[in-house]
Amino acid sequence: MAGRSIRERVLDRLEQAFEGPVEVRDLTGTDNHFEVRVVSVAFEGKTPVERHKLVYAPLRDWIEDDTVHALSVRAYTPTQNASLNQEGRP
Amino acid sequence: MRPEIKERIDREIREHPITIYMKGTELFPRCGFSAATVEALRRAGAEGSIHSIDVLADPEIRESIKEYSDWPTIPQVYIGGEFVGGCDITRELYETGELRERIEKALSTAG
Numbered sequence: 001m002a003g004r005s006i007r008e009r010v011l012d013r014l015e016q017a018f019e020g021p022v023e024v025r026d027l028t029g030t031d032n033h034f035e036v037r038v039v040s041v042a043f044e045g046k047t048p049v050e051r052h053k054l055v056y057a058p059l060r061d062w063i064e065d066d067t068v069h070a071l072s073v074r075a076y077t078p079t080q081n082a083s084l085n086q087e088g089r090p
Numbered sequence: 091m092r093p094e095i096k097e098r099i100d101r102e103i104r105e106h107p108i109t110i111y112m113k114g115t116e117l118f119p120r121c122g123f124s125a126a127t128v129e130a131l132r133r134a135g136a137e138g139s140i141h142s143i144d145v146l147a148d149p150e151i152r153e154s155i156k157e158y159s160d161w162p163t164i165p166q167v168y169i170g171g172e173f174v175g176g177c178d179i180t181r182e183l184y185e186t187g188e189l190r191e192r193i194e195k196a197l198s199t200a201g
Contacts, residue, residue, distance in 0.1 A: 063162045
């Protein structure tokens, strides 16, 4: 387990928490500023704030102790993700 | 969170139509996400009406505000006394035009 990057460990936790595809990008190369993209049915009917809280939840301790210094979140339902893919997704 | 702090936050977000808890100040943001959030607010019509609180100058507020909205990161935006979100959500709302609507509504009801 040791030696794995924070990025990989964030990816693991999110993949365990969500059934859909998860992507984690290191924004600055310092392994502590990430953009995460999650697709899940869990987001259906949820406000943006609720969706982001669902993504923050499995990472809460790392956010609080600054292991994850910055986290940009993109949370989509499967239907949203499908339509984004047609338009060339952000 | 100390009750006085909760009361202070309640009052602050009620008295000011647009409030942002951020790192640095509106004029001198000290974090990229805080700066981008202030920029989105300005572009959506909040220029001159943004009440910013520098959490770097007040460690107790920095921790309490995370508990207040059960949101673990800074910046945090409040419009019309309601929690809007952090940098991502504020910018998403800017892109859809909803941020401008909420700002205009909050400024108009503020009288």
